[in-house]
Amino acid sequence: MKLWGGRFTKPTNELVDEYTASINFDKTLAQHDIQGSLAHVDMLKVCGIISESDANTIADGLKVVAGKIAKGEAELTEENEDIHMNVEKLLIEEVGPVGGKLHTGRSRNDQVALDMRLYLREALVQLSQQLVSVQKSLYQQAEANLETVLPGYTHLQRAQPVLFAHHMMAYVFMFQRDIERLSDSWKRVNLSPLGAGALAGTTFPIDREYVADKLNFAGVCENSLDAVSDRDFVVEFLANASLVSTHLSRLCEELVQWSSAEFNFVELDDAFCTGSSMMPQKKNPDVAELVRGKTGRVYGHLIGMLTTLKGLPLAYNKDMQEDKEGMFDTVETLKGALGLFAPMIESMHVKKENMYQAVIQDFSNATDLADYLVGKDMPFRESHAVVGQVVLYCINNGKYLLDLSMDEFHQFSELVGEDIYDALSPEAVVNARDVTGGTAKNRVEQQMDNATKLIKISEKWIHDHQTLIEVDF
Ligand code: ARG
Numbered sequence: 001m002k003l004w005g006g007r008f009t010k011p012t013n014e015l016v017d018e019y020t021a022s023i024n025f026d027k028t029l030a031q032h033d034i035q036g037s038l039a040h041v042d043m044l045k046v047c048g049i050i051s052e053s054d055a056n057t058i059a060d061g062l063k064v065v066a067g068k069i070a071k072g073e074a075e076l077t078e079e080n081e082d083i084h085m086n087v088e089k090l091l092i093e094e095v096g097p098v099g100g101k102l103h104t105g106r107s108r109n110d111q112v113a114l115d116m117r118l119y120l121r122e123a124l125v126q127l128s129q130q131l132v133s134v135q136k137s138l139y140q141q142a143e144a145n146l147e148t149v150l151p152g153y154t155h156l157q158r159a160q161p162v163l164f165a166h167h168m169m170a171y172v173f174m175f176q177r178d179i180e181r182l183s184d185s186w187k188r189v190n191l192s193p194l195g196a197g198a199l200a201g202t203t204f205p206i207d208r209e210y211v212a213d214k215l216n217f218a219g220v221c222e223n224s225l226d227a228v229s230d231r232d233f234v235v236e237f238l239a240n241a242s243l244v245s246t247h248l249s250r251l252c253e254e255l256v257q258w259s260s261a262e263f264n265f266v267e268l269d270d271a272f273c274t275g276s277s278m279m280p281q282k283k284n285p286d287v288a289e290l291v292r293g294k295t296g297r298v299y300g301h302l303i304g305m306l307t308t309l310k311g312l313p314l315a316y317n318k319d320m321q322e323d324k325e326g327m328f329d330t331v332e333t334l335k336g337a338l339g340l341f342a343p344m345i346e347s348m349h350v351k352k353e354n355m356y357q358a359v360i361q362d363f364s365n366a367t368d369l370a371d372y373l374v375g376k377d378m379p380f381r382e383s384h385a386v387v388g389q390v391v392l393y394c395i396n397n398g399k400y401l402l403d404l405s406m407d408e409f410h411q412f413s414e415l416v417g418e419d420i421y422d423a424l425s426p427e428a429v430v431n432a433r434d435v436t437g438g439t440a441k442n443r444v445e446q447q448m449d450n451a452t453k454l455i456k457i458s459e460k461w462i463h464d465h466q467t468l469i470e471v472d473f
Helices: 014-020 023-046 052-070 083-095 097-101 108-144 164-189 208-214 224-229 232-258 286-310 318-346 352-360 366-375 380-397 406-410 426-431 441-469
Strands: 149-154 157-163
Touching: 023 052, 023 083, 023 108, 023 208, 023 318, 052 083, 052 097, 083 097, 083 108, 108 164, 108 224, 108 232, 108 318, 108 441, 149 164, 149 352, 149 426, 157 164, 157 426, 164 232, 164 441, 232 286, 232 318, 286 318, 352 426, 366 380, 426 441
Parallel strands: none
Antiparallel strands: 149 157
16 A cells, blocks of 8 residues: 555556656665654654654654665665655655655655755765865966966967966866855755645644754755745756856867877876777777766756646656655766866876977067067058068078077067067066966966965865765764
8 A cells, every 4th residue: 555545545556656656766765764754753743743752763763764775775666656755655665554644744856955955065075075175186287387377279270379277277276166166056055845734734733943953054944835846956956057067078078189199288197087998009088088978967957857847837746756766866976076187187198398399480479579579669450460570481491489589580570589589488478477367477477376265265164064075863
């Protein structure tokens, strides 16, 4: 007999059981579900809704069930539909009919919203932690490459030289924003929906705040209808996760390009590459490619969730069961990618000499020649045109700017002096960008100092919130 079987005269069609059940995926929520139930039953006791001895029996039984599920010793069935009813059935098997008192003043609708929030709180802390590790690996590469110059690109055409450290720090700041978005979302996740009941609240004299406090929530959801039908926090998480994926994917694309023979700027460690079954020479950047590829599923989950929610009337609808797989998959996808990324970046070999060769066999110092002429009082628009002519001359004669003699420079402008050769060297060109956020070495060091402070703030946030998710009974 089903937990809700009272008003039915026939068993459910087997295909319906199979189709509507969520146990195959919401079993992920087992421990959170039991954590929430322990808080709920404690509240029922404190509020005098059930006796102390019944409450203790239920709490002990829940702990036994938690242990059995963790060890894979409990049978979770589609017939019992979802994790909530499976746990309740197991509890009743464990402690007898008194287990049936657990669900007093509660519905699966507020229960599932609670479980999702408990799950997501953990994910926010864990993913932030992993993002910090990735930031640190990028920072390490920056530290080791404060003198490494490579071409900076726009339109994937060589534009102006930059320090490799500068390039690495760009990603550190992207991931910083990602961490800040995740930690900001915490305040919308960290509210307890429990007590909303099915939709309208409950007739029992429950204490919602007590439960919220027990579970380290900052407060309760204000409106019972909203409490059970709000999945904004899932959408918000998926959107934030999509941006993490975007950032990872852009970095992946650079790693794939840089490790091609055409660029030859980096070599990923053997431990993070794979080979070909046919071509013996191949060493493929599979991890970077797959992380880039998995961006698709994360974006897909975001659009899927938004679409599922868009036409739903208040309050709970079964459609909302579709919130789970996308969220779980997104968390696991990001965890997998971030876990690999930190050691992959850390162990990456940077081919400084190849980067340098690319810079000198190139016109990425052309802006500097134009700026040099501006320093001699030529209007920038005019110097831009003059240098355009110089570059054209070089292309036609197989030369770069630093190959030109004084006489050749003078064919274009008498303003060029001997000091031009120093001014156009890669180091000078980089260090001339001496503005806040610029690529000059001292400015990159400044960014690194600031990033170190931000990382410390994130680490403190992670530490403080780590203790909040460790709810013990
Ligand atoms: N398995 C359901 C879900 O994930 C739990 C809530 C079901 N509530 C209900 N009234 N059918 O959304």
